Amino acid sequence: MNKINIELVTGVFVIIGIACFTWLAVAVAGATFTEQPGYTLSARFTSTSGLREGAIIEGAGVRIGTVTGIAFDPESFEAIVELRINENVPVQEDAIAAIRTQGIIGEKYIKIIPGGFDELLTDGMELFETESSISLEELVSRYIFSSD
Amino acid sequence: MIKAINELGSNVLASIEQIGRTFNLLVIIAWKLTQPPYQIYPIIKQMYFIGARSLTVIIISGVTIGMVLGLQFYNTLERFGSVGVLGSAVALSIIRELGPVMTALMVVGRAGSAICAELGIMRISEQVDALECMAIAPDKYLVAPKLVAGILSVPLLNFVFNVVAIGGGYYVGVVLFGMAEGSYINGMIDSVVWSDVRLGLMKSLIFGMLITLICCAKGFYLHLSEHGSKGAEGVSRVTTDAVVISSIAVLFCDFLIGAVMS
Numbered sequence: 001m002n003k004i005n006i007e008l009v010t011g012v013f014v015i016i017g018i019a020c021f022t023w024l025a026v027a028v029a030g031a032t033f034t035e036q037p038g039y040t041l042s043a044r045f046t047s048t049s050g051l052r053e054g055a056i057i058e059g060a061g062v063r064i065g066t067v068t069g070i071a072f073d074p075e076s077f078e079a080i081v082e083l084r085i086n087e088n089v090p091v092q093e094d095a096i097a098a099i100r101t102q103g104i105i106g107e108k109y110i111k112i113i114p115g116g117f118d119e120l121l122t123d124g125m126e127l128f129e130t131e132s133s134i135s136l137e138e139l140v141s142r143y144i145f146s147s148d
Numbered sequence: 149m150i151k152a153i154n155e156l157g158s159n160v161l162a163s164i165e166q167i168g169r170t171f172n173l174l175v176i177i178a179w180k181l182t183q184p185p186y187q188i189y190p191i192i193k194q195m196y197f198i199g200a201r202s203l204t205v206i207i208i209s210g211v212t213i214g215m216v217l218g219l220q221f222y223n224t225l226e227r228f229g230s231v232g233v234l235g236s237a238v239a240l241s242i243i244r245e246l247g248p249v250m251t252a253l254m255v256v257g258r259a260g261s262a263i264c265a266e267l268g269i270m271r272i273s274e275q276v277d278a279l280e281c282m283a284i285a286p287d288k289y290l291v292a293p294k295l296v297a298g299i300l301s302v303p304l305l306n307f308v309f310n311v312v313a314i315g316g317g318y319y320v321g322v323v324l325f326g327m328a329e330g331s332y333i334n335g336m337i338d339s340v341v342w343s344d345v346r347l348g349l350m351k352s353l354i355f356g357m358l359i360t361l362i363c364c365a366k367g368f369y370l371h372l373s374e375h376g377s378k379g380a381e382g383v384s385r386v387t388t389d390a391v392v393i394s395s396i397a398v399l400f401c402d403f404l405i406g407a408v409m410s
Contacts, residue, residue: 006196013200017304020311021349028239028314029342054341103230107339 030054030066037087038065039123043097047132048079050108051099057083059112064089067110083110083127091127093119098131108133169372170365173287174357177295180288190293191300198259198294198360199301203308205254210309213246214238214316221317222325231321235332236339238317242310243344245402248351251306252359252398255298256391260363263294264390267367268383276368291364298360299353306352351405358401359394366390 048070057065069082085091094115101108121127217238225231267290270276279286314336321327366386371378373386 007192009200010192010196013195013203013301014304016203017199017307020307021304024243024307024310024340025342025345028337028340029345030337052341054343056338106233 038085038089039087040068041083041085041091041121041123041125041127043081043083043127043130044073044076044078045081045099045130045132046078047135048081048099048108049133049135050101051081051110051133052108055107056109057085057112058109059089059114064112081110085112091121093117093121094129095121095127096129096131097127099133101133166365166369166373169369170361173291173365173368174295174361176287177292180285181292181296187293190289191296194293194297195301197262198255198297199304202255202258202301202305205258206251206305206309207312209250209254210312211316213250214242214313214318215320217241217246217313218317218320222321222327231325231327232331233335233339234317234321234327235334235336238321239314239336239340240344242313242317243340243348245406247306247310247313248348248355249398249402251302251309251352252355253395255302255305255356256359256363256394256398259298260359260394261387261391263360264363264367264387265383267291267364268370268386271368271370272379272383287368291368294364295357295360299356302356302359303349303352306348310348347405347409350409351402354401354405355398358397362394362397363390366393 051067051070053067053070055067056063057067065083065085067081068084071080071082072078073080081097083097091112092115094117096113096115098111098113099108100111115129218234221234221237222231225234225237270290276286276290279289318332321332322329366373366389367383370382370386373382373389
């Protein structure tokens with residue numbers, strides 16, 4: 001009797017623990033063990049300051065993908081960002097990827113501004129039109145120290 | 149003067165010896181666990197004691213800490229008009245830092261002290277020697293199930309704590325202060341990424357191993373502890389030491405892991 005009781009309670013404890021872990025990992029952290037359907041694009045930025053892996057990609061204010069990797073290219077001294085775009089979201093060849101901030105002190109995200117071309121980008125292609133993250137300090141210092 | 153230096157030296161040597169003994173025990177157990185016979189039932193029994201019986205205290209402390217965090221963050225964020233980030237602030241601080249540390253401290257207080265006292269009493273009443281006489285390896289029979297159960301239970305408790313604490317923050321933010329439900333939940337979902345959960349998982353795995361190892365080693369090697377403490381007084385002394393040392397080790401390792409991994 002006692003033996004069954006201990007095993008039952010331990011089993012319930014393990015199930016509760018694993019359920020909590022699964023909820024945190026899948027629902028909150030958005031971890032997917034199988035890759036979500038979609039395609040990967042790359043883009044070069046002169047500065048990705050403040051952007052981190054897992055950041056949101058928005059189109060018209062709606063979440064359409066995530067940043068899956070940020071790497072540094074020593075030859076061009078630029079950052080190469082991998083963008084995972086959801087399936088059925090078209091990105092034109094001349095679309096612009098811009099790093100923006102949510103509010104003034106919020107997190108950085110990438111905004112896709114649609115282009116006018118008919119050709120769509122497919123898996124592994126590169127977005128050439130990019131806007132790097134805007135640094136408030138740089139803008140202020142440019143304004144203060146500009147002579148004209 | 150010489151006497152004081154002498155004492156310092158002997159204290160340093162004693163603590164180095166103790167650290168060595170503790171990690172030696174870990175290596176011996178890790179080796180012996182790969183050898184048959186494999187026992188499952190003792191591990192389940194220890195998981196019941198360390199894990200399942202700690203659920204109540206973990207849930208109560210989780211709800212309380214989540215509510216306190218929600219309250220304090222809400223009051224501070226309200227001044228800047230950015231209560232929208234309450235969800236992510238509560239969730240990130242719980243998942244990355246407070247969850248693993250608080251769970252480990254609770255388990256030390258509730259189960260670690262009991263483990264240490266149990267092993268210590270077995271040692272002074274010569275039950276460990278009796279096991280050796282019967283050709284049963286006492287470290288594998290007594291310590292190994294506790295260590296495995298600690299490594300498995302603490303992460304599970306940590307995730308229960310995380311979920312319950314996020315619920316506590318939700319109660320304060322959404323139900324009491326009436327902020328938008330979506331901004332709490334979605335703010336949290338947008339800002340928490342898998343690497344945060346992984347950091348919490350790593351921390352709680354290491355803490356689980358560390359606290360059970362320290363508490364087991366303290367009790368198991370009671371007869372070797374300095375000042376020749378024996379009897380009931382010895383048990384009380386090693387139990388106090390085990391709780392203090394494992395709590396400090398948890399806090400220190402929290403900093404180390406945070407510095408190395410992020």
